[in-house]
Structures are given as C-alpha cells and as structure tokens.
Amino acid sequence: MKIGLLEFGSGCESPLDIVENVLNYAERADELGFTRFWLAENYVNYAAYGSPEVLVPIIAGLTSQIRVGVAGVLMAYHNPYRVASAFKVLSSLFPDRIDLGVAKGSVPADFSALLQPDIDLSGQAAWAEAFKRNSTALHNYLNGGTNADKVIPVNGSVPTLWSLTVSLQNVSALARLNTSLCRSVFHNRIDDHKREAEKLAQYRIEFYEHHQREPEITISVAGVCAETTQEAQRIRAGLREPSRIEHELIGSPTYIFDELSALKEIYDVDEFIFMNMAEEPAHKLESLELIAGARAGYAAPVNADSGYLVAA
Template sequence: MIPLSVLDLSFVTSDSTPAQALHDTLALARHVDGLGYRRYWLAEHHALPNVASPAPEIMIGQIAAATTHLRVGSGGIMLPNHAPLMVAERFRVLEALFPGRIDLGIGRAPGTDGVTARALRRREAPSGNGGDDFLDRLQELLFWDQGFPEGHPFGEIQASPAGVSLPPLHLLGSSDYSAQLAAQIGAGFAFAQHFAGMPPDGPMRAYRDLFRPTRLGTEPHAILAVAAICAATDAEAERLAASARLSTLRRERGEYRPLPSLQEALDYPHSPTERARIEQGRDKLHVGAPDTLRARLGALAESVGADELMIVTAIPDRSARHESYRLLAQGWGIAS
C-alpha cells in the first residue's frame, strides 16, 4: 500500500479554545510519530473561529522537535500572504535545524476572507495580473534558492542561513491550475480532495502527463489529501462522522463555527435538504472500519494515481481522533 500522512488544521471544538487546539496538534503529532505515517503537515488559515493554524512555520518547528520519524511541513504556506525572502529564510532555518525532515508546501489562496487578506498583505498585487501576483512570488522564492539572474536588484543579497537549501517543494491545489504549474517546475503536487469543487482525476492525471524533471524534482510525486474517519466498526465511524458532517453543512452556509460536540451533532434536527446534502457529500468524507477504509481509500488512490494519501480527521473527542489514526494505520499495514 502507498504511504499515509497527516494533514492537521488544529480544529477548535465547541468545548475547547484555540490555544488548546494547538496543544492538541502537538499531542496528535507525538501519537502518530510511531504509527508509520510519513508526513505531518500544518495548514495556514487566518481569522477563522473553527481552526487555530495561522503560523504553520512555528508549529513545524515545535512538532519536528517533539517527534522523531515524521517529515514535517506546511500544507501549506499561502505565498501571497508572505514576502518570498521571509519564506525562504524561515524554511532554511527549519531545514538547518531538522535536516531531511522538512517539507515546504505552497498555496496560492489567501486562507481567509478578503478583508483579512488585505490586512495580511498590506499592498495590492499588480493590476496587470488581475490582482494575482502568485507566479511572481513563486519565481522569486525559487530565485532565493537557485540564484537570481545577472543584474537582478536582489542578486547581491544572501538569504540566511547561508549554505542551506530550501526543503522539497510541493504545490497545493484543488484544480488543474496548480497541477499544471507543479508539473512545469518539477515540484511535488498535493490535491485537496476533501474540499475541492472537482474530482481529483483530471488534475492528478494532468500533473503526471505534463511533469518535467528539473532541479526541484526528477520524478512526479502526487499526494491526495482526503477527509477520513476510522473506528472499530462501520457503525461507530458513521456515528463519529456526525460532527464533521454538521460542520461541513455550516461551512457551506458561511458559518465557520467550532467543530460541534458529537452529542450536539447527533441531536441536530436536520432538514430533508440538509440530509440530501450530506448524502451528496459522502464522496468527500471517507468513513468506516479499518478494512472498509483500506479498500475504499486504496481503490481511490489507485484510480487517480496517487503516490501518497494525506488524512485529515475532524473528530471533536481527542481520544477518538487519536484512535481513528491508530486504527487506520493498523488497517493499512503501516503501524509497527
């Protein structure tokens, strides 16, 4: 079976605080470190009451220091929010401290609403690109690692710490755009199936078909990020999934509330329309016992040509969330 990894958004639950969510992230990382998972990635989101993950580069250092086996990275750094030099230097520092264990995942979305995005950026992108300067920033980030062209005004600046390269680069996306761009520059690619508005088949296929070897990478590496909940039985997994499903319904209405408790979700009076929406969304939340998920996720990974699956699990109960990752690893055959 292909490797499994973890994507953690530091979920805030209805009975916890954002600060507790960060401590829960550290606890989960320690828990999965010995379970055979390959990577542990942290997301970047701002001004959202349901997640506590605005600074993945800080959490990466904390998690890498607290674990032994995991590669730790960003899923991802939202590049339009940051100066490329700052990203280059922060991830060089992480690579220097934890050589061979850091990943740099890059995204082009703001990870927040429009007003907060403007507060983060404090300057407008060039109007000639429709306000999107992601490609300019990505090119500059690569220049900080590979060297600027002769005559570039930044050419004499030395990114610190000197002598340390950027960690492996992955582009994140939920459409064809990032897939094609990752292929063109030779980077890894991670597709967010858990919230994408399109199936993963097309972007994953485009990434492989268009991949060109470069200094960034000689072979394509496609990660499929999926939402999954595992329990001892299919019925118990379905019960635990009630919180994630209610949270998704609220998010689709623009309500970014903390992850509801299981009892709140089970007691919620779903309308017929909401129940129909839950049924329509079952392909984006994979639920079941270990054998059920092994069969379902294995078939999905094979059908889209994924080299790796990255699992995000939204369960408000911390022990049940830990157990979900343990049972999935056991069923997958990676747990030692």
C-alpha cells in the first residue's frame, strides 16, 4: 500500500516556523518512503502561505524520491498559461516528480477580489464559468492542445495532471479528461462507500474507452495517528483550528491501516493521500514514523470489522 501526504500549511506557530516545519516534514516523509507530498492552496488567516507553488522547488530540491506538487490549484482564480509555464519549468528541473492538481474550490470574497481584481467571481455562475474556461485552457496547454507549442519552455517536460474531486457526480466528464484522479472521502459525507466505488468503476471503464490506458487513482483521507487511540483522540480534541472533516481516521497505526485496507478493497486502489490533522510538529513527525513502521509490517486482516464496510 502506497501513502502520500497532503499539507495545508497551518499550525500553531508563526508563518516562518510553519514553513520550516513543512520542509522538515517533507524531508522526513521522503526518507520514510512516502510517495507524494502535496501542498494545498489555502486562504485562511492562520495559513503560512496562499501560493504553495513557491515551496515546490524547495521541497523537491531537499528530497530525492518523493513526488511533490500542489493539490490543488484553484483554477477559477489563476491564469492558465502562467500555471502551465511555471509547472513545466518545475517538471523540467525535477523530471517525473512534479504533480499539478486542479481543484474547483472557491475562496472568501475578500480574497477573490484580490486574486481576480478585474473579474467579479462572487456569483456561482461566474465562478463556475471561470473554472471551466481556465481549467480547459490548462489541459490544452499541457496535453498537446491549442497553443501547447507556445508554453515556455517549449520542449520542457510536463507535470502529471490530477483532477481533484470531492464527489463522483459527473463520471463521464471526469473520464474525458486525460488526467490522474484523486477522490477525497473527507470533504463530504458518504453514506454508502460501495455505491461510490461503483461510480469509480464506471469511471475506469469510460476513461479506458477515451484514452486506451488505465487511469491513475488515489483516495484522500484525513485523520490523526498516534501510538494509541486515546492519544490520537486527545490530539484531535486539542486542535486549535479544527477543520470540518468527514470520516476522520483517529487512532493507532493498526486502526489506520485496518481502515485503509477496507477502503482499498472497496475502491480497488493501492495509494492513499493522508491529510494529517495534527498541528504540533512533534505530533506530525511522530505520525509519519508510526505510519511508516506500520506499513512496513502490515498484513491486512482477513475479515476487517471496519467502519468503512458499513454506512458511515
């Protein structure tokens, strides 16, 4: 089972301390064999950065194996040519190690006005149209479509494009995109994981029909891992900036892997992206050690009695 990480750049320290902790976190994740280190674009007052792409080359330079990227770029608010060009430079500097996730998220109105001062994206229709227009252009630039030959560096390599989604409501539209797919199970409530897995199976069929290859798929989860369930629950209860998370995985490494094993069987995936909810740097680093150690010696139970096998 492969595990990557999602980082939001928030915590209990000053912004500079948070950035330093993120760099240390990424270095240790690389040493422990985690597959990916994704940074989220996040506009909250306690975040250390709103433009995570500036940290991508630093993290890629400090590490040697782990894939690094942004998950995701909020494309309604960004110039697609600039995004394509920036990530082609990164991919050329670090071949086969850069991921570019496209997200459909929105930002608070005051930030929206700063990101796009010439366009009013406060309305749902305008925001949705901007996302569709910009993400389509980005896909064309990086997948050999219109004006792809004008994206500098012209002969540079391209990052792996990821579609990030919190639902599978429009499987056919997702399947037409020549991208990898990350499906979050912690943003929205899911009452029936098996029904969601059926949608993902349909996505695989339609993706293959369009692109003649199997899609790359990950599932993103969120939680807190500690030596014991009691300690994990204590850390979760003590969060200063708690997020609204569905289907939290709060517990020991054995519990975490039992849950991931159940999801693996249901969704037929072999890689997960773990968003560590812990805020204290020591807690975050300890969780890496625990997860890595558990992964090295983990054997899935034959009949896992997991919360994911029934309605959440």
